[in-house]
Every structure is written in C-alpha cells, then in structure tokens.
Amino acid sequence: MLQTFAVLLMFQTIGEILSYSLHLPIPGPVIGMVLLLLWLLANERLLPVIAPTSQELLRHLSLLFVPAGVGIMAQAHTLSGQWLAIVVALVVSTALTITVTALVTQALIRWQEKRRTEHAA
Template sequence: MPTPYRTVLMLRALATLLVFQCLGEGVSYLFKLPVPGPVIGMLLLFGFLMLRPQIADAIEPTALELLRHLSLLFIPAGVGIMVSAGKVRGDALAVVVSLVVSTTLAIAVTALVTRALLRRQRNEPAAQERAQ
C-alpha cells in the first residue's frame, strides 16, 4: 500500500502530465494544427524537462507505473474499432496498408535514432579523454 507521501508525489506527477497534455490540446486547437494535442503536449513536456531535469526524476516513477499498465489504455480504442468495423470495411485495404507502412517507418526511424545515439554515447568518453 502506497504511503500518503508517495500518493501525493504520484498525483503531482499525474497532474503535471495532464497539464502538458491539456496545453498541447490547447495549442493544437488554437492554431488549428494537424498534429494531435497529446503529441504537442509531449514535445512541450520534453522541452520543459530539458530546462528542468530535476522534474524528470519526480515524474519518472509515475510514468513507469503508467507504462506498466499501458495495454489497458488500448482497450477503449480496440472496442471502438470493433464497433466501427462495418463503417470502415470499404477502406480496409487503405487502413491495413497505412498501418503497415507507418509501423515500418516508425521502426526504421527508431532504429536509426538508436544507432546514432549509441554511436554518440560511445564517442563521448573518447572525446572527454582527449579534452583532458
């Protein structure tokens, strides 16, 4: 059972995450951007965490707990897809193709970024040694 202090920290972290999601929704709505609000909110949160890294330490336990239960968040979307399956039946091929292409692109970009970051991480100690 979580202690009251831990509960307060978790609620504060959840509130922070929700504030940035709402900010993203607001920016997306006000500027009529084609980017979803939660994506903009995530970018705003990323920028904020770059400026205030100590906040990341406070948010991390709650974020990890949310990630542990992430699959539960897909249930409403899955039910919505099943309920609307009849309406989308004519566009099934387009949906499947777009899912396959976007998933492939996401995996490829993730792999390239990971490889670049790992190379950079390996080169940093060598650069620090040369600087000394």
C-alpha cells in the first residue's frame, strides 16, 4: 500500500513541478495522472504493484466528495445568486463527462478485442 501511495505521490509531484515551472493552466495532479497513464501504457510492470491499492481507493472515492459538499452547504448564501450558472455548468459538464466516458470505453473495448485477436493468432 505504501509503495502505491509513493508512486501516486511521485507522479503528482512531477505534475505539480511541470505545471508550476511551465506556467500551465492545467492542475499538477491532472498532469501527474496523464503521466502515470502514459507510463503504464509504455511499461506494464508497474500495474500489478499499484492495481490492488488503486482499486481500494476507487471503491471509497465517494468519501472525497464529503468535504466539497460541506463547503457548498457552508457557502450556500454566497452561491444562491449564482444558481443558473451552476445548473448550466452542472448539466454541460455532466453531458460532456458521459460522452467522453462512453467514447473512451468504446475505444478501450475495441483495443482489448484487437489485442485479444492478435494474441490468439
């Protein structure tokens, strides 16, 4: 578990360094996750190391939304005048997320099927 956290923190730190030093408008953790994805695509040896702990983290992902919900409740009076913008942002971002997730899922399914047929041949 500690090894997985170390790997995740290493990639997040690299992402933060790149974001800060290159003045990128992308958050460091996002850059770190993209770098981790690229690393895993290039070298699958790290996957068995981080997979079990990552699955456990994803299983409890909903707990990470609790602080955000508390913040929204605490600032409800500030947000009350912005309800239309918030609703539009939520609807658009949800639709975009569903669309991108569907496209990525289809691409991964096709990639796995292609890979399976290549290995079978």
